[in-house]
Amino acid sequence: MRDCLCATLNASMVGTRVSVCGWVAKRREHGEHLAFLDLRDRSGILQAVIEGSLDVRPEYVVRVTGTVSLRPEGTRNERLATGDIELSECEVEILASAEAPPFQLDDRVDIDEQVRLRYRFLDFRRDRMQVNLRLRAKVNSSLRRSMEAQGFCEVETPLLWAPTPEGSREFVVPSRLHPGEYYVLPQSPQIAKQLLMVGGFDRYFQIARCMRDEDLRADRQFEFTQLDLEASFVTQDDILAFVSLAVLDAAEAATGVRPSTIPSMTWAHALDRYGTDKPDLRFDMQLHDLSAAFATTQVKAFSAPCVKALRVPGGASYPRSRLDQLTEQAKELGAKGLAWFKVTSDSLESPLARFLSEEESNAIRGVDGAQVGDLLLCVADEYAPACKVLGALRVAIGSPPVSEGPHQYVWVTEFPMFEGVDEDGNLVAAHHPFTMPHVEDLDLIASDPLKVRSQAYDLVLNGWELGSGSVRIHRADIQSRIFSALGVSDEEAQNRFGFLLSAFKYGAPPHAGFAFGIDRLVAIFAGEENIREVIAYPKTQSGTDLMTGAPKDITERQKRELHMKITSKG
């Protein structure tokens, strides 16, 4: 039907007669003797010259047969890739007519996302979506190549899986053949891939769809895609190397620039200096510890186990309203308050300044090489909350949009094994219950569990958590110690993970793995703030699909077959 794509034509083809197909992007009529038609296909725009009038409208689907010609001198268009040429002596065949689209299909205006999502198929015709989805395809392809080159085998795992209640809420699928019983959609192929290790697939990967029925965000959808991998007879460092190589390959494929190696820091360091487990290294503004200087303070606001400070360069010019807003934000984050100090030429300007001892005042002035014109923010609290509050303020004040600036990757390692206790007093696993503790910390499980480090690690890019992984427990004795620390009884463990535990009795190799979000990675490559921009058919924040209307009711017959009865709505 067509000989080539619009933008593949160039001056070297002059004289050739070709047929091209696409959509009418624009029509410019000059009376009944001359008209120009801009034809758009996925490659770009090509101008066709029509001698005579032409009854086509924008978005008509046409096939144009014409002769590739050089444009007359002075009529070339440098802004068009095909601006030197045009099709002349054209025959136009209308393949489909079209109504005027509900919004403009050029990239000159931002269209409300509600409208774009309702007419996603039209949104696809715009450059932004074409570029983003093709970029995503390129990243997928690069990841596959990279994993295969590293000896990994792609295995698909089921979407209909058994309920194994863990951290996040699962999507549930009622069974027709088994009344009152359910499948769930996987939150990740975690257990499936560990069983592949038991089965001898010592290097597995998958570009896997995962589903979690949790509230949506700019970086979270119900369903998202991960590069999921697992390997046997490897250490943590092996996994970091596998993943680093795949990510760097993808970055090069997507951006044309290959980042250098990915640095790493411990979780403890990230919390201490950046107040978060996903530090954004595109800007400095590290947290500083003033606990020692305030150990015996008389100032009530600073009487706490920990005092942390953050220097805001140039922040002394903040008006009172901005400082109040930051204080408000700190309180929302759980701080008792926020102390601020403006560094002026001879003193500290602050409501609290006159209560400070000279030593304390000097300690504050000394933070991070503070200079006149800087602002210093301090939070006094328990250690972790103090870090987290200032870490959040650091991001609020200093962080550029996630899509801007250099791409700063970092590995965060040595996560704690447990992150506190639940309402029943049981420890809560920070990663998942199959995570291997740091070997040196095994004895702490009973004595001081919150100090136990795990062999779990995250990959972070520009302050976004791309993914996480861990070395897994492959020994029954350690697994049962962890389950008991988590308050999971033998019976419950058997009930939830019995098939995994039983598989491990038949010779489980030491193994470790990782999974990272492709949506997030591609969004950052694409310079998008929101993963919806790199997903073909995303859901809204309330989990609806504006194009299909999902979720929707099903027929009475379907409900009968599924043995379902709705007893309440809301």
Place this chain on the structure above:
RNA sequence: GGACCUGUGGUGCAGCUCGGAGUGCACGCCGCCCUGUCAAGGCGGAGGUCGCGGGUUCAAAUCCCGUCAGGUCCGCCA
């Protein structure tokens, strides 16, 4: 579950503080004119339940309350 922002012809905005006739701009759409345009140009035209409901008022796009939808965030996301 909570906080905040947005909702005005098909699209993108302005109007809202401080109430006074659906007022304005750009794009698109329809008709006519136009032989080298390319964000074509000129002339004319159509198109509105100001998200929805209630309240205050002589009078509401504008103020108040509620509600719906979209977004950002907190909670949640092993």
